[in-house]
Amino acid sequence: MTSIAIDDPSPPWKSFEEMRAFLGDHLDHSVPEDQIQKLQSIKADFKERQARLQNMLLNDEIDKRRYLAEFTRAMEQYMQANREILGDTDFSAVFGQAGYDPGKLIDREVFLSQG
Numbered sequence: 001m002t003s004i005a006i007d008d009p010s011p012p013w014k015s016f017e018e019m020r021a022f023l024g025d026h027l028d029h030s031v032p033e034d035q036i037q038k039l040q041s042i043k044a045d046f047k048e049r050q051a052r053l054q055n056m057l058l059n060d061e062i063d064k065r066r067y068l069a070e071f072t073r074a075m076e077q078y079m080q081a082n083r084e085i086l087g088d089t090d091f092s093a094v095f096g097q098a099g100y101d102p103g104k105l106i107d108r109e110v111f112l113s114q115g
Contacts, residue, residue, distance in 0.1 A: 016040060026093050031086075038085050046078040064112050075102040 019040055023031045031039075050071065057067040079099045083091040091099060098105055 023094065027090055031090070035085050039082060042078060042081045042085075046074060049074045068106065068108060068111060072103045072106065075105075078102075 016036060019036050020031070023036070053062070053067055053070050053074070056062045057064065062070070079095065079102050082095065082099070086094060
């Protein structure tokens with residue numbers, strides 16, 4: 001079996017209220033509820049996709065290189081969706097520079113060399 005050591009690139013919110021509080025701490029204005037619901041929905045979709053990929057890797061249905069490629073694509077799509085909802089200024093405040101190139105959050109050499 002393969003171990004997986006890739007952290008979730010998204011902020012640590014779980015509930016609607018946690019998300020609202022997190023956004024309130026990072027932005028100088030409130031975010032409309034419908035936007036928070038969209039952000040919550042795309043995070044749930046990302047987490048589901050991440051879990052499917054992890055299971056495929058752990059069950060040897062895909063190799064590490066394919067997992068890394070698919071996970072990177074999923075992170076990029078997740079970040080793009082967040083950016084479309086929040087707009088550039090708020091996206092930058094919430095995700096920082098890493099949100100623009102989430103693939104750099106992964107040390108590919110370390111991941112590929114793990115047993």
